[in-house]
Amino acid sequence: MRSTPSIFREQVTGAPATEIHDSHGKHHVHAVSPLILVGVFAVLMVLTIITVAVTKVDFGYQANMIVALAIACVKAFLVIAYFMHLRYDSLFYTAIVGICIVFIGVFIITTTLDTDQYQPLLAPTPVTAAP
């Protein structure tokens, strides 16, 4: 189902242009069905409603953020896979996106771990002395 990009397929290199016959090179055009598009949109809207509704429940400060981010990741996956067509494209493009996400993760996680080490050194939140 996934096609290999022509950049990876063996090209007829070195041959003069006159010998290339199929300049129309019609690759298989995959149009996403409207049912899938509308279905994904509906799921995205439901997830948005859930994201807002779940703020009424308190899981704890850290967990609240994790829950919100988890729902956002599900939405992001749906947009990338179906709207951006990655589900039907060569895995090469998925690898590009995946590598970017990995490095963003490395960036944020290591920086957060580092800054956590400095918590004891932060100026404490000022509190006015009791009268």
Add this chain to the structure above:
Amino acid sequence: MSDAALPTSHADGHDDHGQGHAHDPNLAHHFDTMEQQFDTGKLGMWIFLGTELLMFGGLFCAYAVYRSNHPEVFLYAHSYLNTTMGAINTAVLLASSLTMAWGVRCSQINKNFGLVVCLLLTLLGGAGFMVIKGIEYNSKFEHHLAPGLHNEYSVGFTGDGKTNAEGEKKFKEDLAKIAPATIQPEGLARTPATPYAYLDPNASGGDAAKITPKYAFDSALVATHHVATTPTEAAHADAAHGSMPFTDLNNQLSRQRVNTFFGIYYCMTGLHGIHVLVGMGLIFWILYRASNTAQRLWIPPLLPLFVGGYLIFIGVISHVGAFHYVGIPIGILGVLWLGLRLVGITGPKTEVVGEFSEAYYAPVDLIGLYWHLVDLIWIFLFPLLYLIHGKIGS
């Protein structure tokens, strides 16, 4: 309203190497086949999207560091953001993503009229997003929550949104009082119960004992998050009691931190807004190419649309209602005229034939990818900026 497809090949005038060999007019000469051209374009766009992700990733990292260091600032300051408008913006952008993806599909199956309609709807979604964002920004500027020094939480703020020599002097004095406070005795734990002895509690001057909620959402925050409102309560505010340790907003150090929250907010949403505008420009370009080269049915109705939109914008900025009353009917007229022309009721009777077809739809596909990325970034911005809640320390 029929769907005509462009011919996928025809003999052209320039040299075909004497072989009778014809090629698609959309095939650039440095590519061998259309497929190669398409895949190259797709690779280029995905690499660019990767760089965009990494750029916003950097901004999200700044957010993560600042939020982990000052959770109370985020919890307090985010109450100034309107969650409803943010949610509507999310829905609008998701819908525009749907219409964009549908437009790509239309171009792939030779439905040119569908493509034009979908692209117009996507433009409408993008415009709606920017309008709501503009309303949000405008209300913030009115409440002195603009970026930088025009923010009432900025130390140099003088009340009228402008800084002057006196404000600068006061800023330097406040900073001299704040600076010694950053020197920590060793082992000082980050607990709010420890009196901040070397910071003069009267340094900020005025009523430092109590928070006076200025706006409605301030009261709501105080009511639901158990913010300590007196110094005694503040002294007992800690994680064990589930109270918010952040109390005295008149304290200069705390106020500066709120200013930084707004700096992050404006940087991220502003940059995202610029991306929306760029995307809209690209979609407009594609829309132009997808329409009949001889007659662009939708161009004449754009005039009342722009005039009406501009009048409404002036009305919002100047708060003069007359501009709204004039601008809104003109805008509605433009929209109606546009719709009638598109469905063929008015306007010259002609098919909507454009450049894109099953053989060549790459620009639509690639610009669709860019638009989806814009939507993707907003999907993460919304919960991180607008939906912050919980008790600190729990």
